Amino acid sequence: MIEHLSSDNELQRVVLVSVRTPNLKQRDVDEYLNELAFLAQTAGAEPVATFTQNLQQADHKTYVGTGKLEEIRDFVAENEISTVIFDDELSPAQQKNIEQVLKVMVIDRTLLILDIFARRARTAYAKTQVELAQYQYLLPRLTRMWTHLERQKGGIGMRGPGEKQIETDRRIVLDRIALLKEELRHIDRQMNTQRQNRGRLVRVALVGYTNVGKSTLMNALSKSNVFAENKLFATLDTTVRKVVIDNLPFLLADTVGFIRKLPTFLVESFKSTLDEVREADLLLHVVDISHPAFEQQIAVVDQTIHQLCDDDKPTILIFNKIDSFTYTPQAADDLTEKTQKNYSLEELKQMWMAKGAKCVFISATNKQNFDEMRELVYTEIKRIHTQRFPYNDFLYDDAWTEGEA
DSSP, rough: OOOOOOOOTEEEEEEEEEEETSSSSSSHHOOOOHHHHHHHHHTTEEEEEEEEEEOSSTTTTTBSSSHHHHHHHHHHHHOOOEEESSSOOOOOHHHHHHHHHOOOOEEEEHHHHHHHHHOOOOOOOHHHHHHHHHHHHHHGGGHTTTTOOOOSSSSOOOOHHHHHOOOOOHHHHHHHHHHHHHHHHHHHHHHHHHHHHHHTTTEEEEETTTTTSHHHHHHHHHHHOOOSSSSSOOOOEEEEEEEEEEEEEEEEEEEBBBTOOOOOOHHHHHHHHHHHHHSSSEEEEETTTTTTTHHHHHHHHHHHHHHHOOOOEEEEEEEGGGOOOOOOOOOOTTOSOGGGEEEEEHHHHHHHHHTTTOOOEEEEEBBBBHHHHHHHHHHHHHHHHHHHHHHSOOOOOOOOOOOEE
C-alpha cells in the first residue's frame, strides 16, 4: 500500500538526520544512526551522509533548526539525493514543512520500518498486519497528500475539491482499517484454537532484538529451514516447531525481532504474532554478544516484553555470535574505567551470572557450546513440566504436529 523506498533495479541515495538531546550521549546517537543506516540498507537504499544537531528537543515545526535544514537542502541539491530519512517519527506538519524546504522525499523511522515489513511479509496474515499498520500511519497524513489540489476559502458551500477528497479518503481508510481489524480478529480466533490444540507440551519462545540470530538458532535446534539473513526483520511470520532434547519434547516459536522506537500501533498490529511470547512458558532471550550496544538491546527487549506480559516469565539469556566477539585487554597500568570492549567472554559470563541470570554463550552458526545450552534448556523445561504435572512422566499428547503457526 505504501510505495517501497526503492525498486529492485535502483538504489536510492539517502541522507540520515538525527537530533541529539541533552539526555543522549554521543555514542548513543552514533549507535542510533548506525542502526538507521542498517535499516536503510535493508530497505535497498545507500546512505551517503548523516546530519546531527544538538537541541534541547526536536523542533516542533521542522525537527531540526532552520539553519541545519538549509544545510541539508544544499547537500541534497549538490549530491543528487532522492530521499532524506529522519531517526524519529515525524508529525504530519513536520513532514510537510520539511518537504517544502528540501524538495525531495522525506520519510521517518516509522515509515522506513513499515517499508521493510511490507517487503518481508510472506503469509496473508503478516501482509494483513502490515497493511493495517500502514493505514494507521497514513490516516493522520491524508491532508499532506492532497496539497496539490485547489482549496477555496470561504464559508458554507465554498470548500474546495481537495477537502472533499480528503473527507472521502478518510472514510475509505477508516473503513479499510475496520475491515482489516475484523480479518485479524478472525485469524486470532483461529490461531488461539490452534494453540489450544497443542496438547500439554511446554511452550518456548525465542525473543530478542532484530538480527541477533533467532532464526539461525531455530534452524539449529529444530533442524528446520526457517528463512535467516543478515538483515533487519528477516522474519516476520511466527514459526512453531516441535523440538526434542533427550526425549523431552517441547514447542519452540521463532518470533519477530524487536527494535528501538517501535511504534505502539505497530506492536498492536502484530499482537497475535506476539501472543506466542505472552503465552510462552519459557523465553529464550537471544543476544548478539558481538554488538557494541548489546546491553541496551537487552533493555529494549525487556521493556517490550514487560509491556506484553503481566508476569515475569522464566528466561534464559543466550548470548549468540561468540565467533564474532572481539575485545581489547586492558593494560595493568591503565587506570581508566573498563568499557565493554575491555571485557573477555569469561569476564562477561561471570558478570551476568553474578546478576543471577541463567545464561549461556554460544555460536548458532557453528554450534559452539551447544551441549551446554541444550542442557540448560532441558533442565528448565523439565522443571516447568514437573511443576505443572507432578504425577506425570514425559508422555505427551502428539495431537499437534509441527508446522508454521
